[in-house]
Amino acid sequence: MRGRKELEKYWGRPYTDTRDWSIYNERLVRRGEFYLSLDFIDHWTDLVSRMNTGKPGRPFHYPEPFITWMAFIHVFLQMPYRQMEGFTRKLSIFIPSLVSADYTTLFRRIKRLDISLRVDPTILSRNVIIAVDSTGIKVTNRGEWMREKWRVRRGWIKVHAMIDIETNQILGLEVTDESVQDDARCIPLLDQVQQHCGREHTIRRLLADGAYDRNEIFNTLEKRGILSGIKTRTDAATRSTGSPYRAECVRERVRLGGYREWAQDIDYGMRWKAEGVFSSGKRIFGETVRATSKEGMIREVKMKMNCYNMLLTMVK
Known part of the structure; x- marks a missing residue:
């Protein structure tokens, strides 16, 4: 893991904390x-x-x-x-x-409570930039030693979410088991985000890591008029192999001079907002679920994510 000085050398600029700490603390x-x-x-x-x-x-x-x-x-x-x-x-x-x-x-x-995702569109900006990522939630709180000793493996619950990078509000949420790949839930999540944004808010760009580097996702973004902030593979083809828009994005990265310049140009570093929401959620609600059935685990995680959204909107 790189230290602060290494990161400053790598990115060419130090991190500047612009938060108003009096407001943040309140x-x-x-x-x-x-x-x-x-x-x-x-x-x-x-x-x-x-x-x-x-x-x-x-x-x-x-x-x-x-x-x-x-x-x-x-x-x-x-x-x-x-x-x-x-x-x-x-x-x-x-x-x-x-x-x-x-x-x-x-x-x-x-x-029997309605656990559909609650979103407050009034705090969203006119042009919304979203970051997508996933994280794992443990289904048991027994320690690593117990799992190693008794060969117990109960898997994970996987949370897929799209985050508004300005407000940190969760705009799209899917909860699955660990077998579901990240890219498979991207388009359904995007459907949720567009439903929550409505006509008043436009999705400007989607930020995502290499797990979402799929032709189908690029084609969907182009069709819906959303700019791509997806990290493509370093050896990605610059000609169309199923997605002209993906090839166009690869050529743009090459034109800018490589990954570092591309990341700075689109502000790709803001993708960490998704990881920040997951980290905050785990600190507040814990890294495990208490329910024992799969349906109960999914309900519990959705309730927690809803509570997180309401916690954000009540203090804005």
């Missing part, structure tokens, strides 16, 4: 307010009443915002469901209008 502090966002309590009766209007069978006793809040507590504080019952029981003593819930009800209601 955003981190305000994240703590997220845990106690209890605005729904004042509207508890009205919310439950609307949910039960025309509902056959057993009525609801807990509004959807309360269940969503408990899901956040479950994810952020990594609190088991039985402890969550005790948490609400004690909290209802201090807040009489809050009705405590048993753990089976919390489990069933949280399991």
Whole structure:
């Protein structure tokens, strides 16, 4: 791994930290307010009443915002469901209008929550630059020694995501097992990003490493009017072999003088924003999942990514 001086020599310029640290620190502090966002309590009766209007069978006793809040507590504080019952029981003593819930009800209601990716398009710029990458999530927290000793291998859960490099917001998300290759999920992710951006925001460029160097992806970018920031192979052909746009991008890299000049020209270094989001997510939520079924693991990871997006938008 290169040190700072080596990197400065390699890239020809030092890294300049332009953050306003007073604003940055305040955003981190305000994240703590997220845990106690209890605005729904004042509207508890009205919310439950609307949910039960025309509902056959057993009525609801807990509004959807309360269940969503408990899901956040479950994810952020990594609190088991039985402890969550005790948490609400004690909290209802201090807040009489809050009705405590048993753990089976919390489990069933949280399991039925809508976990589709939540995006706030109002904080996006007019021209959006996205970075795509993937990362692995461990499916067990047992140590490396245990895996080596007993030859236990349970694989990984793989998170594929497209990130807005300006706001760090996740605009596209796919969760698969480890067998799915990165490039196979690129176009479905791009579909999600365009849906979330709508007509008000244009995707200007896609930044990606060599794992996404595929003709199909280049052809899709050309068709949709998105500039490529995909790192092509050093021995890539400069003539069309299935994708004229890819060949054009290779010729542009050669014209600029090589990879280093190409990377500086398109600001390829901003691709690290995707790795930064994954790193932040793992620091906040941990590197493992607690669910045991594959479906449960995927739901848990999606809930965590949704919480990350909401955490970003509430402190902007």
